[in-house]
Amino acid sequence: MSEIVPVFDGHNDFLLRLLRDPDSRDITWLTDTGQGHLDLPRMRAGGFAGGFFAVYIPSPKAHDDPNFEAIMRNPPFVLPLPEEIPFAAALPVAMKMVGHLLWMEREGSLSICRSVADIRAAMAGGKIAAILHFEGAEPIDPDLDALHVWHSLGLRSLGPVWSRPTAFAHGVPFAFPSSPDTGDGLTEAGKRLVKECNQLKIMLDLSHLNEKGFDDIAALSDAPLVATHSNAHALTPSSRNLTDRQLAVIRDSDGMVGINYATGFLRADGIAETFAGFDPVMRHLDHLIETLGETRVGLGSDFDGATIPSDMGDVAGLPRLIDAMRAHGYDEALIAKLAHENWLAVLERTWGG
Structure with missing residues (x-):
């Protein structure tokens, strides 16, 4: 295995694990329990930076x-949309999850980053560089007062919906x-x-958003369009993946x-079942790179x-993914872009210097 390449990643749900087992958060974060995909060791x-x-x-x-x-392991399928969660019900849950992230920062091994300079400093100092992200805007009221509260606590990325x-x-x-294309904008x-x-x-995250909502944000936003964890619909026609037209809109922004x-x-x-090797990952990467260009694709x-x-197995398997990229013919410059450079660049374009 070659030298470990630092990876900056577009999406994880580690805070959900802490929400479900808060009494064990020090063990879950600080020790390799073999559970889930993530922990500090x-x-x-x-190389998860x-x-x-x-x-x-x-x-x-x-x-x-x-x-x-089980349903997702047996296509075709259409799962019903869960009901909307009211702001008052979402707020205390979000407070608990943000509290866990703040605890991780106080523990000393992670830094909540509000700028690209913060990210670079954390990476250089050996700390995990964390962006506070909302996957769904349920903890925000329609008057947007809570948005400003969360922003003051470090919120720098938001998906309007799960x-x-x-x-x-x-x-x-x-x-x-x-x-x-499944509903209204x-x-x-x-x-x-x-x-x-x-x-x-x-930053606005377009993952999980339907097509009309995507188009509305594309028409309204003056920032680069970003989908933190989505793939190519042309290769896997899931509702969660992006069509080539959508990818072109993202490229043009x-x-x-x-x-x-x-x-x-x-x-x-x-089929939502695991597989050996990385061939499907490489096919999607090839398609995204071909459609978006080498500077607009990352890992999510x-x-x-x-x-x-x-x-892959878990986060410790990232070097195997990087080696699969090398075996696929990606050079070191492209691998560095995919692994972390492109994320930092788009955040600079979104947040400013």
Whole structure:
């Protein structure tokens, strides 16, 4: 295995693991328990230098909910959209998750970054460089007062939706095969949210957003268009993946896409089961690079939120992915762009210097 390349990653759900087991957060973060995809020792072993740490509000589960994971292993399927979560219900959950990230910073091994200079300093100092990201805007009120509160706490990236409706937009259902054109565009509150995020220099994440909402943000936003963890619809026709038309819009905005390791968004058959090797990852990377260009593609793992390739295993397997890129013919300059340089560049274009 060659020298470890630093990786800056577009999306992880580690904070959700801490939400579900807060009493063990020191063990979950600081020791290699072999559980999930992420912890500090495995991050360091794999070269994980930082990334977007998502605050995601889980939908309440009923006793009669279907087994969604089993359904996604047996396409075709269309999963129903969960119901909208009210702001008052989402707010305390988000507070707990942000509190966990602040604890990780106080512990001393992670830094919450508000600028690219912060990211570079954290990476140089051996700390995990974390961006506070909301995967769904449920913890924000339609008047946007809470947006300013969260911004003051470090929020620098926001997806208006997960795959359910919010006061601002409509998410795509998990469906295969399916177009992302599944519903209405932004609400009036959503249009105000886009403009306010532009003013505050909060990056807008297009992952999980339906096509009409995507087009509304593209028309309204003055920032680069970014999808932190999405793949190519032309190769895997999932509702969660981006069409070539959408990729061209992102390219023309000088934005970027982080490739998602979720197997159901990588496999041509849409089956959400793991696989050996990295061939589907390479096919999606090739397509994204061909469509977007070498400077607009990165990694957006979905660690701790998805079934990933077995040869990756967890974050400690990142060097195996990098070696697969080399074997595929990518040179060191391109690998560095994909691994971290492109993310830092698009954040500079979004946040400023």
